[in-house]
Amino acid sequence: MLRLDTLVKQYKTGDLALKGIDLEIPDGQVMALIGPSGAGKSTLIRCVNRLVEPTSGKVSLNDMELTTLSQGRLRKARRRMGMIFQEYALVERLTVMENVLSGRLGYVSFWRSYFRKFPQSDIDEAFRLLARVGLDHMADKRADELSGGQRQRVGICRALIQDPELLLVDEPTASLDPKTSRQIMRLIRELCAERKLSAIINIHDVLLAQMFAERIVGLQLGEIVYDGPPDGLTPDVLTQIYGEEDWEATIETVDEEELEDDLVGEETAAGSD
Amino acid sequence: MPLDVKDGLKVWQRRDRNSQLAIWAVQFAAVAIFVYCWQLISDKTIWMFVTDAPRQAADMASRMMPPKWDYLSTLWIPVWDTIAIATLGTLMAIVMAFPIAFLAARNTTPSKTFIRPIALFIIVSSRSINSLLWALMLVTVIGPGVFAGVLAIGFRSIGFCAKLLYEAIEEIDETQVEAITATGANGPQILNYGIVPQILPAFAGISVFRWDINIRESTVLGLVGAGGIGLQLNASINTVTWTQVSVILLVILGTVIVSEWVSAKVRHAII
Numbered sequence: 001m002l003r004l005d006t007l008v009k010q011y012k013t014g015d016l017a018l019k020g021i022d023l024e025i026p027d028g029q030v031m032a033l034i035g036p037s038g039a040g041k042s043t044l045i046r047c048v049n050r051l052v053e054p055t056s057g058k059v060s061l062n063d064m065e066l067t068t069l070s071q072g073r074l075r076k077a078r079r080r081m082g083m084i085f086q087e088y089a090l091v092e093r094l095t096v097m098e099n100v101l102s103g104r105l106g107y108v109s110f111w112r113s114y115f116r117k118f119p120q121s122d123i124d125e126a127f128r129l130l131a132r133v134g135l136d137h138m139a140d141k142r143a144d145e146l147s148g149g150q151r152q153r154v155g156i157c158r159a160l161i162q163d164p165e166l167l168l169v170d171e172p173t174a175s176l177d178p179k180t181s182r183q184i185m186r187l188i189r190e191l192c193a194e195r196k197l198s199a200i201i202n203i204h205d206v207l208l209a210q211m212f213a214e215r216i217v218g219l220q221l222g223e224i225v226y227d228g229p230p231d232g233l234t235p236d237v238l239t240q241i242y243g244e245e246d247w248e249a250t251i252e253t254v255d256e257e258e259l260e261d262d263l264v265g266e267e268t269a270a271g272s273d
Numbered sequence: 274m275p276l277d278v279k280d281g282l283k284v285w286q287r288r289d290r291n292s293q294l295a296i297w298a299v300q301f302a303a304v305a306i307f308v309y310c311w312q313l314i315s316d317k318t319i320w321m322f323v324t325d326a327p328r329q330a331a332d333m334a335s336r337m338m339p340p341k342w343d344y345l346s347t348l349w350i351p352v353w354d355t356i357a358i359a360t361l362g363t364l365m366a367i368v369m370a371f372p373i374a375f376l377a378a379r380n381t382t383p384s385k386t387f388i389r390p391i392a393l394f395i396i397v398s399s400r401s402i403n404s405l406l407w408a409l410m411l412v413t414v415i416g417p418g419v420f421a422g423v424l425a426i427g428f429r430s431i432g433f434c435a436k437l438l439y440e441a442i443e444e445i446d447e448t449q450v451e452a453i454t455a456t457g458a459n460g461p462q463i464l465n466y467g468i469v470p471q472i473l474p475a476f477a478g479i480s481v482f483r484w485d486i487n488i489r490e491s492t493v494l495g496l497v498g499a500g501g502i503g504l505q506l507n508a509s510i511n512t513v514t515w516t517q518v519s520v521i522l523l524v525i526l527g528t529v530i531v532s533e534w535v536s537a538k539v540r541h542a543i544i
Contacts, residue, residue: 049455078457089452093470102466106457113462155452162456 001026002048002166002198007057009043017043019222020057027165030192030199032213034206036242039219041202045168048200049081050074061166079106082159084188086171088151090143090158097139099154100126103161122161129157133187149180153187160191167192167199174204181205185212206233206250337519344517348505348524354419355501355528358494359487362426367480369427370434377435378442381468392435399432404490408499419500426487426494434479441475442468477543485536492525
């Protein structure tokens with residue numbers, strides 16, 4: 001379980017990005033974090049693995065407090081938290097395989113990683129994951145030769161090979177077309193279910209959030225203004241999160257049946273990209 | 274206030290009146306200074322020498338002709354020395370510039386207040402002294418010869434390579450570094466996976482570019498006794514054997530063309 005306790009982040013410029021966030025994410029829960037740009041979504045997930053140092057408050061993962069860890073212990077703790085990025089953040093000039101294996105860096109020594117001598121078990125797992133997302137034939141390609149959807153799949157593999165308990169996902173679909181966005185979101189949700197992972201997914205697209213998350217948290221100016229199920233997002237709630245707009249067209253009641261159909265079609269869809 | 278309202282009409286201009294006047298004033302001053310300097314130089318010039326120049330040049334060219342081709346056979350070793358000085362000097366420079374660049378780059382330096390200024394000082398002092406001056410000093414310290422040349426080229430190139438490299442390091446995409454950091458990688462691993470792949474093309478390009486420059490610079494090092502083809506050039510000029518000078522100049526021209534071709538090819542292959 002991930003727990004945030006009155007988490008505050010104030011940047012050097014004086015901007016108060018998070019104003020005392022209290023949040024609990026039980027094991028295995030997929031939570032979408034929505035909110036306007038500048039609401040503090042990115043800051044929040046970066047405070048969890050301390051890519052951004054929180055100003056005050058506590059973050060704990062399974063009763064281990066992350067906020068007070070020394071650098072060495074923090075690196076060990078980061079292995080348990082996989083991160084997926086908006087612009088994929090693959091190392092462009094490395095191969096797909098090297099990118100996936102870089103998820104194991106926290107587990108191997110510097111010289112092993114320098115000479116790319118990863119344990120066979122890691123390599124097996126990398127191939128398994130690449131096959132799972134339909135990219136096993138791409139292992140030797142350089143990351144910059146891949147399409148957006150393929151890159152994000154490699155990013156997902158890199159996060160999963162860490163063998164994490166928690167996924168921190170920062171705008172996974174912001175640079176993808178609508179179809180690929182859905183495929184990627186579906187893949188993330190399925191993998192979370194397979195591996196019993198909890199996830200925080202920052203996402204701009206309210207509809208996607210409703211379709212693929214079991215819980216929605218709305219953030220506005222560093223404060224939680226909504227925390228509840230996807231179908232609780234009424235025009236009033238969205239107005240509260242984002243401001244005045246005509247929200248009727250955005251909200252769709254999630255069609256369970258259609259979702260099931262999508263899940264069946266996923267295997268072929270993943271390979272066809 | 275570029276936006277102005279005149280008779281209810283919004284008028285937009287690129288600049289308002291004062292900044293436009295200021296720009297004209299600066300342009301006028303620049304032209305005035307240029308004309309004044311022209312006047313000054315023209316007063317100090319002995320025009321007789323200038324009018325005489327074409328005749329002198331023709332005279333020198335005639336003394337260079339025909340090139341003494343059998344002198345070529347004694348030039349191969351000095352040419353080899355020249356290329357060796359440039360190559361070894363460049364190698365020495367990039368080996369030393371690589372760590373210095375990481376110490377100087379804002380995003381990788383261990384300490385902005387102590388180590389970065391030291392690294393920047395090394396870069397500036399290496400760059401501020403021309404290789405010919407480095408050679409002059411080194412010849413006095415370690416005696417004439419190829420080794421002094423290698424060190425001179427090396428010292429001058431450290432700053433050049435380190436400066437361009439640390440600028441490349443500062444321009445990397447930080448999210449790739451973030452992603453590697455998020456996996457729990459340690460410092461050297463982040464360097465190896467997150468940063469080095471991003472600067473490798475720049476690193477290779479800089480090295481080859483500097484090698485190309487160094488071939489040209491090492492051709493004159495012999496003028497101060499630091500080995501290479503410059504030694505022969507100096508000797509030929511001192512003995513006024515212009516037919517040999519012309520051969521040497523042609524050989525230098527050939528070497529430089531070949532080195533430019535090689536460096537262009539290599540850079541094209543890497544990037």
